[in-house]
Amino acid sequence: GESVGLHLPTLSVQEGDNSIINCAYSNSASDYFIWYKQESGKGPQFIIDIRSNMDKRQGQRVTVLLNKTVKHLSLQIAATQPGDSAVYFCAENRANAGKSTFGDGTTLTVKP
């Protein structure tokens, strides 16, 4: 079956440093990937997405990298801020399915 997973359940970084959160997936048919941020007691918030025909996409302070060869994607957050502290999920989506399958999540803690 398919699965989406993250390498590390927790990540602690110093304020101002860059953060890298990793995710591996198993379904080679996946063609759309999304990163979500979830703060305590709230629903997931869309951060950035990438389609399988791309290997990199940049947003504001965030970059997603996709390596289809090893089925790996990462989320890079530049100049991490205390407000970035949250649980980050990667999700896999296929255009014909419409629904997202979530990985386990990485808890990011930013130390002042």
Added chain:
Amino acid sequence: GAVVSQHPSRVICKSGTSVKIECRSLDFQATTMFWYRQFPKKSLMLMATSNEGSKATYEQGVEKDKFLINHASLTLSTLTVTSAHPEDSSFYICSARGSAGGRETQYFGPGTRLLVL
């Protein structure tokens, strides 16, 4: 744009009662909505896909008679937890497919915390 609301945000009920949770897309029409369940410190688990005007599609292992889903309009889907028991206590999150800025994606509601005593 692309805001999804849920009501109530928090509910406490007695064992054996039924609880209805509403999910609304506030500024867009959603033919498809999704219901997820999340346990503490765990990921989101898809329960069912709700399609406007038709029956919901449930994921394997989810009891359709226990979790009733109704998608009566393009902006409203409801999840009813029937005869709730303490093991149904969880964080329930809905999402709706919509377009914003030319991109179609899922927009999530803020979640509903259910506690069954």
